Amino acid sequence: MNRRALALLLTLAACGQDDPAAPTTAGHTTGVGERPTAQRPRAKPTVLVAGHALVADAPDGWTPSADDLALAARLGGTSTPEEREAAWDEIQEIEDDARTLGVIRAGLRLSDATASRTIANLAASGTYGPMLDLWEQRRASALLVEAIVDPTFLLPGGDPPGENDLFEIGGGPDLTALVTGLAKSPPPEGRVYGMSDLHKLIGKGHLPQLGALVASPDDVTAAEAWELVDLGMMMTDDDADACADAIRTHLSRGEPVALPSPSADPVGAVRVVMEQRERLKATPPRINGTAFWAWRVLGRTSAAQAAGHEADLQAIVDAYEPDAQPWGDIALRLLLAQPGSSTDDVIRRLVEDGQGDRPALLAALAKRGDADAAKTLFARCHEAEVLTEAFAVLPDATVAAVGDALLAEDEDHASAVLHAVDEADGMSPAATWDRSILAPIAHRAAASKLPPHRLARIALELPFARTLDLGRAILDRVNPAVPPTWEDDDATYTFLETVDADALRGLLRAWWEVSADNANAFVTPLLRLGDATCGARLAEWVRSGDAGDMDDVPYWLARSDGPEVRDVLGSLARDSASSQPEVQATAIAALAVCQGLPEDAARSLSRELQLENVSESLRRAVRDAVFAGRVTDAVALVLDHAPYEQFDDVHLVGDHPPIRAYLSGLRKRRDIGLYAWATAELALLGDAAARAETEAALSDMRYRWLEQLSWRQIAMGDPVAVAPVWIEGLAGNCCSEADIVGTFFDGAFGWEPRWGQLGSPSVLPVDEARAWWARAGGRFVTSRIAGHLVPAPR
Numbered sequence: 180m181n182r183r184a185l186a187l188l189l190t191l192a193a194c195g196q197d198d199p200a201a202p203t204t205a206g207h208t209t210g211v212g213e214r215p216t217a218q219r220p221r222a223k224p225t226v227l228v229a230g231h232a233l234v235a236d237a238p239d240g241w242t243p244s245a246d247d248l249a250l251a252a253r254l255g256g257t258s259t260p261e262e263r264e265a266a267w268d269e270i271q272e273i274e275d276d277a278r279t280l281g282v283i284r285a286g287l288r289l290s291d292a293t294a295s296r297t298i299a300n301l302a303a304s305g306t307y308g309p310m311l312d313l314w315e316q317r318r319a320s321a322l323l324v325e326a327i328v329d330p331t332f333l334l335p336g337g338d339p340p341g342e343n344d345l346f347e348i349g350g351g352p353d354l355t356a357l358v359t360g361l362a363k364s365p366p367p368e369g370r371v372y373g374m375s376d377l378h379k380l381i382g383k384g385h386l387p388q389l390g391a392l393v394a395s396p397d398d399v400t401a402a403e404a405w406e407l408v409d410l411g412m413m414m415t416d417d418d419a420d421a422c423a424d425a426i427r428t429h430l431s432r433g434e435p436v437a438l439p440s441p442s443a444d445p446v447g448a449v450r451v452v453m454e455q456r457e458r459l460k461a462t463p464p465r466i467n468g469t470a471f472w473a474w475r476v477l478g479r480t481s482a483a484q485a486a487g488h489e490a491d492l493q494a495i496v497d498a499y500e501p502d503a504q505p506w507g508d509i510a511l512r513l514l515l516a517q518p519g520s521s522t523d524d525v526i527r528r529l530v531e532d533g534q535g536d537r538p539a540l541l542a543a544l545a546k547r548g549d550a551d552a553a554k555t556l557f558a559r560c561h562e563a564e565v566l567t568e569a570f571a572v573l574p575d576a577t578v579a580a581v582g583d584a585l586l587a588e589d590e591d592h593a594s595a596v597l598h599a600v601d602e603a604d605g606m607s608p609a610a611t612w613d614r615s616i617l618a619p620i621a622h623r624a625a626a627s628k629l630p631p632h633r634l635a636r637i638a639l640e641l642p643f644a645r646t647l648d649l650g651r652a653i654l655d656r657v658n659p660a661v662p663p664t665w666e667d668d669d670a671t672y673t674f675l676e677t678v679d680a681d682a683l684r685g686l687l688r689a690w691w692e693v694s695a696d697n698a699n700a701f702v703t704p705l706l707r708l709g710d711a712t713c714g715a716r717l718a719e720w721v722r723s724g725d726a727g728d729m730d731d732v733p734y735w736l737a738r739s740d741g742p743e744v745r746d747v748l749g750s751l752a753r754d755s756a757s758s759q760p761e762v763q764a765t766a767i768a769a770l771a772v773c774q775g776l777p778e779d780a781a782r783s784l785s786r787e788l789q790l791e792n793v794s795e796s797l798r799r800a801v802r803d804a805v806f807a808g809r810v811t812d813a814v815a816l817v818l819d820h821a822p823y824e825q826f827d828d829v830h831l832v833g834d835h836p837p838i839r840a841y842l843s844g845l846r847k848r849r850d851i852g853l854y855a856w857a858t859a860e861l862a863l864l865g866d867a868a869a870r871a872e873t874e875a876a877l878s879d880m881r882y883r884w885l886e887q888l889s890w891r892q893i894a895m896g897d898p899v900a901v902a903p904v905w906i907e908g909l910a911g912n913c914c915s916e917a918d919i920v921g922t923f924f925d926g927a928f929g930w931e932p933r934w935g936q937l938g939s940p941s942v943l944p945v946d947e948a949r950a951w952w953a954r955a956g957g958r959f960v961t962s963r964i965a966g967h968l969v970p971a972p973r
Contacts, residue, residue: 243285251286255294267335296326308347328360343373350879351382374403390425412472415910446488482516515543542568561595563602597640635665650678659689709738733769764788780831830863859892890926898927909945
């Protein structure tokens with residue numbers, strides 16, 4: 180991990196700590212063994228602009244107008260209530276967003292606390308938040324927190340500030356400041372009423388702070404804090420004891436409840452949560468995250484921790500409801516792991532009740548040496564639930580059984596077992612699925628005499644099995660004269676590409692020769708892989724129309740650049756202007772790829788050329804620039820035509836004056852709402868100040884900033900280096916998870932969690948991501964076929 184990623188990781192891990200911009204202890208000495216104490220912050224100096232006092236730490240480069248300052252200053256503490264209300268109404272009646280934004284930015288710079296806090300409430304609206312730079316967002320969120328925790332502060336007209344809008348401009352440090360302030364100074368009854376919307380800001384370290392706020396004497400504040408805790412427990416298992424404290428406090432507001440510490444007595448803690456499940460279902464109204472938290476606590480409980488808690492485990496088993504309480508089989512497994520007559524009685528009763536086929540019972544009996552149970556268990560290893568229980572208690576024997584099934588002659592049974600292994604992966608917190616345990620299956624398969632399509636199926640279903648020896652075995656065993664029949668071409672071809680791309684190209688060419696009726700199945704991956712040695716033939720295939728849909732084909736053809744390829748793309752760019760303008764735009768952009776324009780930037784160029792307001796003369800001018808090899812000029816023409824539209828991945832064009840001017844223009848036109856995106860693009864061009872601002876915003880985990888950026892902007896040039904940071908970011912909240920997974924991990928790696936979602940919370944997204952990363956060993960290569968980074972075979 181590089182130094183920048185490490186710094187970002189440390190900042191994310193400290194989301195529950197004070198804002199790093201807080202006063203330091205510089206110059207303050209302590210004795211040995213003393214903890215350093217922060218100096219009392221001094222009043223911030225001010226500067227005068229147009230007769231108004233402004234904070235001096237505002238960044239240079241922009242000076243508010245006298246009119247905007249005067250209007251914002253009327254909200255200040257020296258104005259009468261009537262004057263403040265009139266100014267407030269006047270600001271909100273402005274119809275020009277640019278003018279309103281000017282007043283907001285001016286007001287945030289005022290040193291008058293009343294005026295700046297009032298303006299901060301307007302700045303936090305969904306309309307204006309994205310138009311602010313990082314300093315303004317930090318200033319506005321800090322002012323809004325001050326306003327919320329100050330019981331005397333009211334907006335013009337007498338309303339309290341709206342804390343539910345903090346997520347529009349805030350980040351993790353702001354939630355910390357808010358919770359800390361509310362804990363120190365409980366608000367008047369009912370003043371804090373919308374804090375549950377701030378779940379979008381929850382990060383690692385926040386749950387203990389929020390849990391403490393559940394004890395607030397104000398019932399509304401306590402209920403809002405509890406809902407945040409409940410939502411937070413959907414995403415992380417950190418701070419289990421602090422979460423238990425919050426659960427205990429929440430339940431005890433009605434009547435005292437004794438809830439054991441999960442670290443000392445996890446089974447007892449789960450039993451209490453189960454017994455209180457009806458009350459927990461009733462509050463909060465959104466999600467009963469506590470139940471899933473309890474499930475995971477129980478799933479991570481060892482047999483040693485469960486020893487002596489037979490009564491608790493029995494109560495959980497007895498209350499097991501298959502459709503509603505998923506922890507029943509986990510409790511049963513732990514109970515059956517205990518020696519003694521009570522456990523024997525449970526086994527006897529379950530068998531007599533006709534439940535002898537329950538996977539947990541079969542696994543426990545097999546572990547006790549019951550040969551019939553073991554035989555039945557392994558005969559059912561095509562069932563995901565059975566495999567989950569078997570791996571939990573008999574990992575070595577289960578690996579051997581699965582390996583035997585995969586090597587068996589019965590191909591249907593082997594396919595069923597493969598599917599079960601894939602489905603069972605991660606179904607339970609107790610499952611131990613890692614490369615070291617299951618890699619022997621891949622090695623056995625590679626050394627076996629299985630046909631190539633069976634080996635390919637193993638590689639397709641079992642990501643951990645994509646080893647170099649298995650890939651080479653597939654490449655060695657396929658017949659160039661006989662096309663393959665494997666099921667998922669993309670995944671299989673991607674794997675083989677990472678093993679030996681040139682060998683795969685040769686096979687695809689050979690299969691194309693002998694597949695007159697199904698040539699597309701082999702031409703398509705060859706186009707995506709790129710093969711200059713047969714570029715002429717690929718170009719002719721595209722020219723003939725056999726390639727089908729032209730959305731991606733021209734870009735893929737450009738990967739096999741050569742005279743014939745450029746001739747075909749040139750013809751499409753010239754001849755399809757009137758009949759197929761979309762094809763023309765794509766062909767122009769693909770030809771630009773042959774001229775050196777990165778493919779993703781070319782795709783953006785094509786999208787811009789297809790807009791309805793683009794004239795034929797502009798398309799012609801862009802086409803001529805591309806034909807002449809002036810791809811930067813071609814992009815500049817489009818940017819000049821639409822200077823306030825978002826041209827995705829424009830940084831890939833290069834650090835040229837037109838690109839810088841376009842991004843600078845977007846940053847100046849704040850009312851467009853693309854400030855964060857344009858700043859991140861400038862950062863990727865090498866602008867040091869823009870990079871510092873982008874990285875600071877990401878370190879703050881500012882929800883709206885993160886939501887606007889692309890995966891390349893989040894990666895800041897090195898997705899592998901920063902991936903561990905964003906894996907830990909998944910332990911925050913469901914909303915940021917959607918952006919982190921849907922934008923960064925999907926864009927950079929094509930990865931998303933299968934089980935770690937709100938509907939299947941047995942395994943958290945962060946745990947799934949950690950396991951995926953560990954299997955890859957942090958080693959990735961770029962796949963042209965997949966279009967993103969993929970784990971390198973080992």
